[in-house]
Amino acid sequence: MHAFPYLLVSLAAYLLGSIPFGYILVRLFLKEDIRSKGSGNIGATNVIRSGSKGLGALTFLLDACKGYVAVMLAGRIASMAGLAPVNYQNAAALAALFAILGHIYTVWLRFKGGKGVATALGVFLALAVWPALAGLGVFIVVVVLTRYVSLGSILAAVVFPIFALILPHAPRTALLTAVIFLVPAIVIAKHHQNIARLLQGKENRFGKSASKSGATAA
Numbered sequence: 001m002h003a004f005p006y007l008l009v010s011l012a013a014y015l016l017g018s019i020p021f022g023y024i025l026v027r028l029f030l031k032e033d034i035r036s037k038g039s040g041n042i043g044a045t046n047v048i049r050s051g052s053k054g055l056g057a058l059t060f061l062l063d064a065c066k067g068y069v070a071v072m073l074a075g076r077i078a079s080m081a082g083l084a085p086v087n088y089q090n091a092a093a094l095a096a097l098f099a100i101l102g103h104i105y106t107v108w109l110r111f112k113g114g115k116g117v118a119t120a121l122g123v124f125l126a127l128a129v130w131p132a133l134a135g136l137g138v139f140i141v142v143v144v145l146t147r148y149v150s151l152g153s154i155l156a157a158v159v160f161p162i163f164a165l166i167l168p169h170a171p172r173t174a175l176l177t178a179v180i181f182l183v184p185a186i187v188i189a190k191h192h193q194n195i196a197r198l199l200q201g202k203e204n205r206f207g208k209s210a211s212k213s214g215a216t217a218a
Helices: 005-018 021-029 044-049 053-078 088-104 117-127 127-145 151-165 176-190 192-200
Strands: none
Touching: 005 053, 005 088, 005 192, 021 044, 021 053, 044 053, 053 088, 053 117, 088 117, 088 176, 117 127, 117 151, 127 151, 151 176, 151 192, 176 192
16 A cells, blocks of 8 residues: 555654654653743743753754654665555655644643654755755844844744745655645744734843743844
8 A cells, every 4th residue: 555654754743753762862861841932832942041051952863863863764665565655755755844833732641742843853954955955044133133042943844945046956746846835834833923023122132031931043
């Protein structure tokens, strides 16, 4: 059955993406629940706001790595002996999508997770490395200039599909092309509260303490 390998890839990617590294690291090293700190988000930015830049950096790295690994494993899972052959790009696209969904809606925390920024970076480094690096460059420049992590995340999500289209690339399947647009759209949608605060001039800048209603990017 051709559908079974895709289902297996999607499930494996979701479970990998659902590992809540921010929650685990803060619980393990600080003996605290990150969901009770700052914005209540489990992403890297809120971990940093909890008082540990090192744990925040490690959270970002691990969240990105799980996205990257999910996509890289997709081909191996899809080509396992005994499974029907499937298109690698389609398998990788599904892995990317479900890794993001796993991070945002993690089964281990009652389907409440992060906003998917770091994990999106990881999956796109595996799918389209140069557009991903270009998006990362936009994120860094915006955050350095404005100190708004959320704005950097949103603009990086906006420009990534553009870079993916205009930079040289091999032919892509329709599903992979759709995911290249869909994942950034999901990340932007998860920042709807940040967008509202940015428009109102109430968004927290990076480096300042955030209240319970504050913003976080990842």
